[in-house]
Amino acid sequence: xxCAQLPDVxxxxxxxxxxxxxxLAELDRDLVGLAPVKTRIREVAAHLLVxxxxxxxxxxxxxxxxxxxxxxxxxxxxTTVALRMAEVLHRLGYVRRNHLVSVTRDDLxxxxxxxxxxxxxxxxxxxxxxxxxIDEAYYLYRPENERDYGQExxxxxxxxxxxxxxxxxxxxxxxxxxxEVFFESNPGFRSRIAHHITFPDYDGGELxxxxxxxxxTMHYRFDADSRRAFADYLALRSRQPNFANARSVRNAxxxxxxxxxxxxxxxxxxxxxxIDAAALTLIAAADVxxxxxxxxxxxxxxxIPASSHATRAALAPPG
Amino acid sequence: MRITQGTFSFLPELxxxxxxxxxxxxxxxxxxxxxxxxxxxxxxxxxxxxxxLPMFDLHDAAGVLQExxxxxxxxxxHYIKINAFDSVRxxxxxxxxxxxxxxxxxxxxxxxxxxxxxRVQRYGLSSYAGDRPSGERYAPAR
Numbered sequence: 001x002x003c004a005q006l007p008d009v010x011x012x013x014x015x016x017x018x019x020x021x022x023x024l025a026e027l028d029r030d031l032v033g034l035a036p037v038k039t040r041i042r043e044v045a046a047h048l049l050v051x052x053x054x055x056x057x058x059x060x061x062x063x064x065x066x067x068x069x070x071x072x073x074x075x076x077x078x079t080t081v082a083l084r085m086a087e088v089l090h091r092l093g094y095v096r097r098n099h100l101v102s103v104t105r106d107d108l109x110x111x112x113x114x115x116x117x118x119x120x121x122x123x124x125x126x127x128x129x130x131x132x133x134i135d136e137a138y139y140l141y142r143p144e145n146e147r148d149y150g151q152e153x154x155x156x157x158x159x160x161x162x163x164x165x166x167x168x169x170x171x172x173x174x175x176x177x178x179x180e181v182f183f184e185s186n187p188g189f190r191s192r193i194a195h196h197i198t199f200p201d202y203d204g205g206e207l208x209x210x211x212x213x214x215x216x217t218m219h220y221r222f223d224a225d226s227r228r229a230f231a232d233y234l235a236l237r238s239r240q241p242n243f244a245n246a247r248s249v250r251n252a253x254x255x256x257x258x259x260x261x262x263x264x265x266x267x268x269x270x271x272x273x274x275i276d277a278a279a280l281t282l283i284a285a286a287d288v289x290x291x292x293x294x295x296x297x298x299x300x301x302x303x304i305p306a307s308s309h310a311t312r313a314a315l316a317p318p319g
Numbered sequence: 320m321r322i323t324q325g326t327f328s329f330l331p332e333l334x335x336x337x338x339x340x341x342x343x344x345x346x347x348x349x350x351x352x353x354x355x356x357x358x359x360x361x362x363x364x365x366x367x368x369x370x371x372l373p374m375f376d377l378h379d380a381a382g383v384l385q386e387x388x389x390x391x392x393x394x395x396x397h398y399i400k401i402n403a404f405d406s407v408r409x410x411x412x413x414x415x416x417x418x419x420x421x422x423x424x425x426x427x428x429x430x431x432x433x434x435x436x437x438r439v440q441r442y443g444l445s446s447y448a449g450d451r452p453s454g455e456r457y458a459p460a461r
Contacts, residue, residue, distance in 0.1 A: 118371075124382070125382030126378070128381035128382040129379025168381075
């Protein structure tokens, strides 16, 4: 083929017409941090655009595989991004439908011989044309039980991922270390997944940003004091075990809301003034600082006295 | 003789793209699709055999088409049809049904006459293919 005879393509015009810019801007706006994820989505978008331009000149290269694996620590936004992925891929014109089927091991693996294959096929059929999201994918494979039916589900999945790439995008998600083990025992899976995306932990500033956004959606707010208190809280909490990034932030906020309600209620019972909207929406510094995290020995240097919470904290996970 | 049952049966054979467009229409109406096959083409034969279970909760034609293709591989010389079932109360029945596969050679039907009491003539249809046992009607038994 003589490339010199083909007409030119205006990639910038294609970009404007496709509305991809809006999709990317929206992602940037809605998701805090997650630079590697956004970079990869941008790459995919660019690639799909270039592929469309090549198509219009008859330089077909075949659709790229977009099966993905999201790995990262708890609470780093794997599920949130996966849920948005169907919409993004749909608007980029890669999948036909904006729908996502979210499954776990229970939905794929059967309970007796001959139950697994129809069950897995049915789930795959339901996901056709959109995105199949398998959360905690490493549970599919149970190395300790060699008669486990998970293996059968994996084989059917792999077959469909290979043969019906145009109809289905599969996204696996799970914690990094366990996904690594999963891929080691299923090498076929690793090679069929083109995009391995690692979700980094959030830093303190990003977590605070996430907290503010969560509060805004729930119609609460911080003032300057409580924002500082929450930043202190995050600094302490992130050094403790079982810290789950955004999920811990959400839990901490939920507990702060409980304490705020309790405080307002107690004030009112003691004959306080009627409360206005500003008081109802404000999470005060005291609501945050009442957390057990501040009461632990680690926080003793902060000048906040350890309370009776300390005994409970020893029994329960830190909150 | 080409049998004409169900929707689109007077049209030329639908291609797979056209079939998936029809399935997409059915799914967009909220109808559940299923695949059935038979080798008894008699018009009064309403009980075709099911190829798998009806497929609920589908959003895209690819899943149904996958079953049609699997059925064609297993039963290349059978009639295969797609049914679309509407579960809305008041309908609760097939809203759309069309043939997506047929045998290469369809020998057609013979008219049978039966003498009833008082010189009454009763007429019936029987297919030439139906003379042979099920499974051998359109292709030699394998």
